[in-house]
Amino acid sequence: MNEARQAKSDGAETAALPGEHPLRRRLSDEVHARPFALLSAPERASHLALLTGEGTDADRRHLEALCTRYGVEAPEPHANHVLLDFGEFRLKWERHTEFCTYTFFRGGPLPEGDPFGESALDLVPRDWLGEMPGELLAAANLVLEPRDAPHRALDMVPEILGSGNFAAAQVSGGAAVAFMDFAIDEAGFCRIFVRDRWLKPRQAGRLVQRLLEIETYRMLALLAFPVARSEGASLTRLGERLSEITQTMTEIGALEDERRLLEEITTLSAETEKIAAQTQYRFSAARAYHALVQRRIEELREERVEGYQTFTEFVDRRLTPAMRTCEAVRDRLDTLSRRVTRAGQLLRTRVDIQVEGQNRDLLASMDRRARLQLRLQETVEGLSVAAITYYAVGLVGYAAKALKDVGVDLPVDIVTGAAIPVVAGTVWYAIRRVRRMIEKHAAAE
Template sequence: MHPQRQHLHNELHARPSIYFAEPAHVHHYAFLADAEEHAGLLASLSETTGLAFETERVQQIVTLDNAVLKWERHTEFSTLTLMVPKAPGGEPWPAPPAWLAQVVDACSATLINATLVLAEGGDTWRGSAEAYGFADPAGSQVGGGDATVWSDFRLGDDGVNRLLLLNAGLNAFRLGRMVRRLLEIETYRMMASLSLPLAKELALELQAYEVELGELSDRNAEQAEANPRPLLTALSQLSARLERSGSRSRQRFSATDAYARIVFTRIEELREARVGDCPRLGTFILRRFRPTVHYCAAIHQRQQRLAESAARLNDLLRTRAQVEIEEQNTSILNSLNERASIQLKIQKAVEGLSIIVISYYIFSLFKLGLESLKGLGVEVQPYLAAAVLTPLGGLIIGLLAWRIWRVKRH
C-alpha cells in the first residue's frame, strides 16, 4: 500500500461540520493567525475550558456540557465555532458564553470575522425579518426551498454579523452543512477583502511608476544617439521598485483570487430562490464583493503589465547599448588592422634595408680581403674576383632572405 494512501483518502473526512437540530445558536469567530498565534489560541482555549487539544491536528470537535465546540486551522487563519441549543423563550441574539468571550477578547487584535447564526423552525417565524432586528434585510430560500435565510449584513454594537435561518425541511446533517456554507461565505469574503487596502495603496504607487516609465520611454525615443547608460541606471532602479512592490503584494492577490472562488462556489451551492421583494443574499453580497475582487485583480494585472513594459524597455536599451559596443569593437578592430598593416609594411622595409646593409657589409669584407691579398703580393684579377664573389654574395644574401622568411612563417 502506498504510504500516503490512508492520509489522502481521509481528506474526504478532514473537516466535518457540526450536525445539530434547531433551535440553536451558532457562534463563529475567525482569527488571522500563523502557527505561533494558533498555538496561543489553543492554549487560551485549553486554559478557559480545562480541556486538552491535539495541536498537531487541523481541526477538532469537542463537547462542552450541552454545547459543541469546533476549532479549525487554515493556512492564514483559525476559526472557533460553538453550537449552543437555544433555550425556549431565550434571546434571539445572545452574547457568547463567558469563557468564549474571554478567549475572543484575548485574540481580538486578529479577529477578522464574527458571525452569529440563529437557526429556528419555520413555525416560530415572527412574520418579518424586521422583527428580529434587521434593517433593510436580504433574504433567500436556500437548499431547494427547505430553508430561508435572512440578514442585513450590518455589524451590531459588539461587532457581530447576524444571520437568521428558518428551517423547513433540513435534517441535522443538511442543516449543519448549510450553516457551514453561510459561515464560510462570510469568513472567506473577509479574507478575500484583505487585499483591498493594499490595492488602493498600490494604485497610487503604480500611477507614479507609470509616469516615470513614460518619461524614460520618451527619453529613449528622443535621445537615440545619447549614451544609454543613464537610462539603464534609472530603469534598473524602477524595475527594482516594481519587483519589490510585486513581491509584497503577489501572495495577497493570489490569496484573494483563491478565497473569492470559494465564495462564488459556496453561493452557488446555496441554490437560492427569491423571497418576496427582498434582494437575495447572494445578489446582495456579490453586488459589492465582486467589484472588490475585480478591482484587486485589475491592480494585480496592471502591476504585471507595468513590470513587463519595464522589462521590454530594458531589453531595448540593452540592445541599443550592445549595438554601440559592437560598433566600438568594430572600430577598434579596424584600427588594429590598420596598425598591423602599417607594422607589416615597416617590417618589410626594415627587412629590405637589413638585406642591403648585410650585403654591403659582406662585399666590404670581401673587398678588404682582396686588398689584403694584394698587400701580400697576390694579384687577383677583377674579372676573376667578380666571377667568384658575385655568386657567393648572391648565395649568402639568398640564404639570409630564406632565413628571414622562415622566421616570419613560424
C-alpha cells in the same frame, strides 16, 4: 455499517495486498475532513476567524489550554480540525493555511425579544478569548430559530439584525429562510438569522457552516482590495516613467545616454518586480477566496424572498467590484512588467548595435595599423639587408686586401664588387626564412 463490514471482514480471509503508499490513508481521509456539525434548532453560534500566518502552532496550543481547563481531551498534534464538547458549549476548530476559525455552539431556548441578546461566546472564558493568538478578521453571531417559534413578520428582521441593509433568501430547497447583514454591530459581529422550516440536523449543520464561511471568505478576499488601491498609484507612476523613457529612446543617439536609460529601466524593472513579489500571494489568495464565496452561495440553493436582495445580488454589487479592481491591478502589473521587459530588450539591442559599431571601427583601425606596420617592417627588412650587406662586403674587402699583402695576386676591387650580390642575396634569403619560421610558429599557437 462499519461494524457489519468489520464482521464480514473477520469472517472471510483477507486478501493479500501490496505494500501501501505511506499517504494512502491520509489522502483517503481527506475526503471526510472537516465534517459538518449536527445542529437542531434552537441553536446559537459564534464564529471567529483570525489571521495567524503560516507555520505556527500558537492557536493549537491555545486550544489545548482550553481543553486542559475543562478536562477535555486535546486534539491530536497533526489534526487541522476538531469538534469538542465542553458541556456548556461546543467548539469546532479548523486550521487553514493563513488563518484559523473557532465556531462556538450553544443550544437551549432563545432569549425572548432579541434572539441575539445572549450568544454562544458568553459561555467562553473571557481571559481565554482575550489571549487568542492572531488578528481577528471576521466575527459572526448566528441564530437558528426553531420552526415552532412564533412567526415573525419580515418587517421585524431589520430590528433583529440591527440593520436595514441585508440579504435574504429561502435556502436548502426552501427548508429555511436566511437573513444576513454583512455589517459589524456594536459588539463587533455581523448577524445571521436563520428561520428553520424543515431542516434535518445534518442539513442544518451544512447550512450554518456555509453561511459562516461566506462571511469568512468574503473578508479574506477583501484583504487584497486595500493592497490593490495602494499599489495602483505606484503602477501609474511607474507606467508614466516608462513612457518617458520610451519617448527619450527615440531622441537620443549617444552611447552614454543609452547606457543611462538602460540603468533607469533596470531600476524600473526592480521596482516592478518588488511590487509583484509583494502582491502576488495576496491577489492569488483573493481570487481563490472569491471563488469559494461564490461556491458557498451556489450551495445554498437560494430562492428569492420578495422585496429583498439575494446573497448572490449582494455579493455581485459589493464584493465582485472589489475583486475586479484587484484583477485589474494585477493585469496592469503584468502588462507593466512585459512593457519594461520589451523596453529593456530594445534598449539593450540599441546599445549592442552601438558597441558592435565601435568594435567594427576599432577592428578597421587595427587592420590599417597592421598593414602600415607590415609596410614599415618590409622597409626595415630592406634597410637591414642593405646594412648587413654593406658590413659583410666590407669584411670581404678587408680579407682580399690582407691576402694581396701576403703575396696573393688578387684584384681587390673586383672581388669586393662581386661579393655584393652574393652577400645581399644570402642575407635577404636568411631574413625571409627567419620571418616565415616566426609566422608559422605564431599560426600554430
